[in-house]
Amino acid sequence: MMNATARIMLSGFTNLSEVEPQPISITKQTIFQENTAFENFLFTLAHQQPEQAIRLLNEWIETLPSYDGTTDGSDVVLPGVKAPIDIPSHWAEKPVHFIPNGFANPKAPRLIYIVRNQYFFCQEQNLREWLWKVHGTKSPQRILDIGCGTGTTTFVYGELFPNADVIGIDLSAPLIRFCRDWKAQRGASKVFFYQENAEVTHWTDNSFDIVHFTYVLHEMPQENARKILQEMYRLLKPGGTFSAMEVMYDETAQEREARVSRSRAAEPFLEEYMHLNLPVAIGDTGFKYIKRHYDCKFPSSDGMFLTALKPNTRE
Structure with a gap:
């Protein structure tokens, strides 16, 4: 009270x-x-x-x-993984x-x-609409959701692609336990949750058809964010799709500075994230055909939606 x-x-x-x-x-x-x-x-x-x-x-x-x-x-x-996993400082x-x-x-x-009821890309209806918009024609077998939090995005992927194995990972062991409880309530038999460090996971190269994160990279220093992008590239199959929903990278330096100033207390790494310039960093990692999506309802004030492809090595 x-x-x-x-x-x-x-x-x-x-x-x-x-x-x-x-x-x-x-x-x-x-x-x-x-x-x-x-x-x-x-x-x-x-x-x-x-x-x-x-x-x-x-x-x-x-x-x-x-x-x-x-x-x-x-x-x-x-x-088969030895605990505890490595946690970034x-x-x-x-x-x-x-x-x-x-x-x-x-x-x-x-x-x-x-x-999940406060930000645009934390709401299930918005996730469902936008993920289907870019992935709906695909038939993925394995999907990885990085920094899954309480699992909302992971569950939406599971509902959109019921024949795929969908895996959510997070550094937080308590959040993974929560997700597993929610999985039991939702009956999501092909959705799985594990504690993992997304900078260095335990899967082999080219393991996933889609790799995704929602509001993750702004929560860390640039160095760690770049490591996660590199790991996503390694894990994605050639020709597979990268997608991300993240804090808005505003068009002008003044707008970016204002966003950092508004959120400094709760978001200690947001200034580093703005200097990262996520669309550019995705390209630096090796992804191609980077697209920042817009339509009549978008962008929202708090998030942007990005997709890219891992080049097919046979090309």
Whole structure:
């Protein structure tokens, strides 16, 4: 529950509900429910008054279900892979999105899950429309979703291509455990989740027909982002499709600087991401036919959709 100090802090805010909603208890049985009024309130507050939001978040997150498992993560790695996997140093040193201990926090899954209703490419209906728009004529056998988070994109791929094996990977063991629970509820028999470091995975070259990520590379230094792009190139079959939904790379330096300034507190690596220039970095990796997609509904203010192909070595 919000304490008296928190209520006083919130009383003068604008663009927020006049009646501050109370947190509702979340359990593993109710964790897949839609966002509560308090969670939407907290999300709005984080954009307007992050310092106050952090105080409430730290109090609230302690009440959430915990997705603990084996200490070394051996319950979530690929069969035959020795745990623990290597974790990039930035992931632990600079937690993002105000989350205490970052995505490694075993109580973080609900907090990540509710974001799917806040950003354009986290919403299932938008994912379904755009993924079908570029992949609908294909018949992939294996699809890899990098940085799968709570699995929304992974499940959409599984529904669009029910005959394909769809694999979601993430550095966060708690998120992989959450995804597996959601998989059981959704009955997604051909969707699989594993803890993996996307910079150096355990699959052989040319293993996937589609490799994809959604809102991932802006969460890390440039060096790590480039390693993931290189790994995606290695894993993709010649002629296969790369696709990505990411934070908007704005057209002008002024717009990019403004976006960084607005999000600096929650996104410590966003400035590095803007200097990366993702469309150019994709080409530097070796991908061809890079396309940034637009139509009458797009771009949204928070995301862009990119595709590219791995050249066919027989050409």
